[in-house]
Ligand SMILES: Nc1ncnc2c1ncn2[C@@H]1O[C@H](COP(=O)(O)OP(=O)(O)OP(=O)(O)O)[C@@H](O)[C@H]1O
């Protein structure tokens with residue numbers, strides 16, 4: 258598939274917005290952006306792809322800003338089938354667009370079955386077989402949400418508000434919480450592999466998302482890390498006319 262010339266790619270997540278620029282076939286990641294950055298980026302663009310799961314007010318403002326500046330704004334949406342991949346949801350529009358983009362991005366040029374794990378505000382894992390059927394997936398709290406939920410629902414468990422202990426096991430409450438939440442999040446890689454072994458002859462596990470790198474570093478032999486997957490998925494939504 259030929260990827261078009263140059264466009265802004267915006268991923269409005271639940272914690273923050275991330276941007277990238279698509280230049281010819283290359284994705285240049287700009288990282289997290291402030292609302293002010295977003296305005297400036299839109300002003301400089303001719304076209305953009307928008308994918309939003311968070312902050313409806315900001316999303317609406319982005320749409321209006323694009324319209325006002327006459328920037329073509331393509332909104333990525335989930336459909337029953339796209340780029341050869343079929344969606345497992347009976348109501349495809351209920352699937353998070355970030356999940357779909359990770360699925361599509363990971364599917365680019367891949368012929369084997371795969372699992373894609375997105376370590377964001379929430380953690381999601383989605384499975385696609387070698388025939389390019391999305392089988393379904395998992396949604397669980399992200400590491401920060403896990404930690405926050407523990408503090409809220411227990412009397413005597415305290416946790417750090419920022420930063421993480423890197424102890425393998427804790428010898429005090431806060432370290433135990435950190436080690437427990439990080440182990441649980443890491444465990445998804447092994448659970449995904451277990452699911453894949455039962456369902457696929459051959460498979461790969463790919464990680465993306467704001468918290469992914471640390472989990473990949475601990476498990477480099479059993480998974481890949483592709484920080485630009487969501488943007489790769491978004492690039493597919495650019496019409497070819499700009500090529
Ligand atoms: N500067 C930062 N601000 C916010 N989160 C950060 C930052 N640096 C790393 N992170 C980590 O990234 C995670 C959020 O990941 P990511 O940015 O992929 O999620 P998101 O896209 O905002 O949320 P969603 O999962 O809803 O799409 C947080 O759990 C946090 O631990």
Ligand SMILES: CC(C)(CO)[C@@H](O)C(=O)NCCC(=O)O
Nearest residue numbers: 310351352353354355356379396
């Ligand atoms: C699960 C999250 C929060 C992950 O970012 C997002 O994809 C979302 O809001 N999804 C909608 C629910 C679903 O995917 O079934």
Ligand SMILES: [K+]
Nearest residue numbers: 270355375377
């Ligand atoms: K995400």
